[in-house]
Amino acid sequence: xxDRKTEVVLLACGSFNPITNMHLRLFELAKDYFHETGxxxxxxxxxxxxxxxxxxxxLISANHRVTMAKLATKNSDWVEVDDWESCQSEWxxxxxxxxxxHQKLLSPDVTNSLPDAVPLTKLGRKRKQEPNRHHPIKKxxxxxxxxxxxxxxxxxxxxxxxxxxxxNLWKLEDITEIVEKHGLVCISRAGNNVxxxxxxxxxxxxxxxxxxxxxxxITNDISxxxxxxxxxxxxxxxxxxxDVVRAYIEKNNLYSxxxxxxxxxxxxxxxxxxxxxxxxxxxxx
Amino acid sequence: xxSRIPVILLACGSFNPTTNMHLRLFELARDHLHQTGRYQVIEGIMSxxxxxxxxxxxxxxxxRIAMAKLALETSDWIRVDPWESEQETWTETVKVLRHxxxxxxxxxxxxxxxxxxxxATERTTGDSLSCQQPVLPELKLLCGADFLQTFKxxxxxxxxxxxEIVEKFGLVCISRAGSDPxxxIKESELLAKFQHNIFLVKEWIQNEISATQxxxxxxxxxxxxxxxxDSVISYxxxxxxxxxxxxxxxxxxxxxxLKLHNTTINPLND
Numbered sequence: 001x002x003d004r005k006t007e008v009v010l011l012a013c014g015s016f017n018p019i020t021n022m023h024l025r026l027f028e029l030a031k032d033y034f035h036e037t038g039x040x041x042x043x044x045x046x047x048x049x050x051x052x053x054x055x056x057x058x059l060i061s062a063n064h065r066v067t068m069a070k071l072a073t074k075n076s077d078w079v080e081v082d083d084w085e086s087c088q089s090e091w092x093x094x095x096x097x098x099x100x101x102h103q104k105l106l107s108p109d110v111t112n113s114l115p116d117a118v119p120l121t122k123l124g125r126k127r128k129q130e131p132n133r134h135h136p137i138k139k140x141x142x143x144x145x146x147x148x149x150x151x152x153x154x155x156x157x158x159x160x161x162x163x164x165x166x167x168n169l170w171k172l173e174d175i176t177e178i179v180e181k182h183g184l185v186c187i188s189r190a191g192n193n194v195x196x197x198x199x200x201x202x203x204x205x206x207x208x209x210x211x212x213x214x215x216x217x218i219t220n221d222i223s224x225x226x227x228x229x230x231x232x233x234x235x236x237x238x239x240x241x242x243d244v245v246r247a248y249i250e251k252n253n254l255y256s257x258x259x260x261x262x263x264x265x266x267x268x269x270x271x272x273x274x275x276x277x278x279x280x281x282x283x284x285x
Numbered sequence: 286x287x288s289r290i291p292v293i294l295l296a297c298g299s300f301n302p303t304t305n306m307h308l309r310l311f312e313l314a315r316d317h318l319h320q321t322g323r324y325q326v327i328e329g330i331m332s333x334x335x336x337x338x339x340x341x342x343x344x345x346x347x348x349r350i351a352m353a354k355l356a357l358e359t360s361d362w363i364r365v366d367p368w369e370s371e372q373e374t375w376t377e378t379v380k381v382l383r384h385x386x387x388x389x390x391x392x393x394x395x396x397x398x399x400x401x402x403x404x405a406t407e408r409t410t411g412d413s414l415s416c417q418q419p420v421l422p423e424l425k426l427l428c429g430a431d432f433l434q435t436f437k438x439x440x441x442x443x444x445x446x447x448x449e450i451v452e453k454f455g456l457v458c459i460s461r462a463g464s465d466p467x468x469x470i471k472e473s474e475l476l477a478k479f480q481h482n483i484f485l486v487k488e489w490i491q492n493e494i495s496a497t498q499x500x501x502x503x504x505x506x507x508x509x510x511x512x513x514x515d516s517v518i519s520y521x522x523x524x525x526x527x528x529x530x531x532x533x534x535x536x537x538x539x540x541x542x543l544k545l546h547n548t549t550i551n552p553l554n555d
Contacts, residue, residue, distance in 0.1 A: 218512060220512070226490045
């Protein structure tokens with residue numbers, strides 16, 4: 001049925017420290033992109049702030065980061081914040097978060113705990129339609145209404161995609177499962193290196209049809225790092241972050257030279273986790 | 286202790302529509318002037334250009350003013366002023382500057398009168414300080430680096446106007462990382478002479494939301510959320526302001542300043 005569109009949920013993982021207008025733009029750009037293809041319908045956007053256990057330098061408490069994201073999306077009718085990831089006591093691989101949200105969509109009544117976030121089998125794979133077929137072949141282990149299962153795609157900027165190449169930051173099998181079973185939506189500035197990066201990686205190249213590249217023509221480089229820097233210097237961040245977020249930051253005096261020093265010298269959780277594992281010395285290329 | 290010079294920032298432009306970037310210019314300029322230690326920015330004024338300017342795609346000033354007002358709802362120091370848009374025809378920027386400067390003097394004068402009358406009836410020690418001669422405010426033109434470059438465009442500006450702008454008023458020019466307007470200033474004798482009155486502010490957080498791109502996105506049914514204030518988005522949708530038709534307005538026409546200056550400079554042309 002060519003009129004049946006594939007439903008998509010966009011999942012953005014990150015520090016959101018703090019959330020900025022640029023983060024929010026990613027969702028808008030991705031949604032417009034998918035709608036313009038005529039093949040997809042974006043039904044939801046999810047912001048999943050990383051847990052404190054990530055140990056990134058300058059990362060303030062998840063409570064504040066989640067609250068700010070919620071304030072920022074209060075007047076959005078399709079983007080919401082999910083704090084499951086931030087509530088975990090240990091840092092979670094992005095793939096696990098993807099699986100969790102995918103499971104949640106399949107069976108919304110079941111609350112999944114960490115051990116239950118099992119790897120996907122063939123359930124999540126999009127069925128390729130042969131030109132003259134109207135019905136997908138039904139297999140016994142498939143849920144009855146395969147087309148109505150929304151896909152959860154990881155929404156990110158080119159920096160996250162390119163971080164796949166940082167040694168020990170990602171597990172190769174995780175990257176593979178992300179692009180094979182879920183998909184990536186990568187927003188990048190005009191004149192970026194993303195296409196080249198994909199070209200140079202066999203795994204990414206193999207699944208390039210599931211990596212959607214969206215070009216952002218309106219330059220909008222509002223990074224959280226720059227926001228925190230401006231705040232430390234007493235400079236205005238108005239019109240770069242939603243006003244409610246600005247007010248919240250001000251009221252709670254969230255960012256300072258002290259907060260920026262948090263986790264200084266601490267090894268980032270994924271690096272710590274993967275460093276000992278010799279299997280992960282495999283390269284992306 | 287030397288008191289700070291009060292400054293009013295005036296931004297002239299199409300504001301077609303007002304974007305987050307326009308609003309950022311004010312914030313950046315204020316921060317910069319404050320950090321010099323010499324100035325206190327007391328007000329920001331947005332002055333949308335007259336419909337008569339003749340720029341392609343320029344929608345009615347009524348809408349542009351309304352949108353600017355909505356955009357500035359949350360600001361406690363920036364306001365939109367309709368004077369320029371209400372004039373019979375397009376007004377040279379220097380005249381807009383003069384008008385607002387005179388207005389600020391008038392306001393200052395009436396404040397002084399008020400305080401003088403107040404002290405005639407209530408004599409309190411606390412008020413004696415405000416009886417002192419307040420420092421005269423300075424009015425500065427707030428703009429982007431591209432604006433500075435337009436000084437070069439033939440027939441767009443009168444030389445004496447540029448001189449008055451940089452000499453009597455001053456410029457606060459916001460540029461993005463990577464561009465270097467100081468080079469341009471050095472190359473111009475006029476600008477170099479008054480460079481002490483040209484404040485260059487670098488915008489490190491790139492945020493180049495051009496109104497043209499916004500209009501283009503709107504025409505294509507694409508989202509502009511988080512690029513311009515929500516209230517402006519609602520207004521645009523409600524009044525269906527930007528369409529293919531609106532984009533074609535003034536198509537093929539010369540900008541008003543070019544029309545004006547063309548005739549004065551080339552009186553012999555038919």
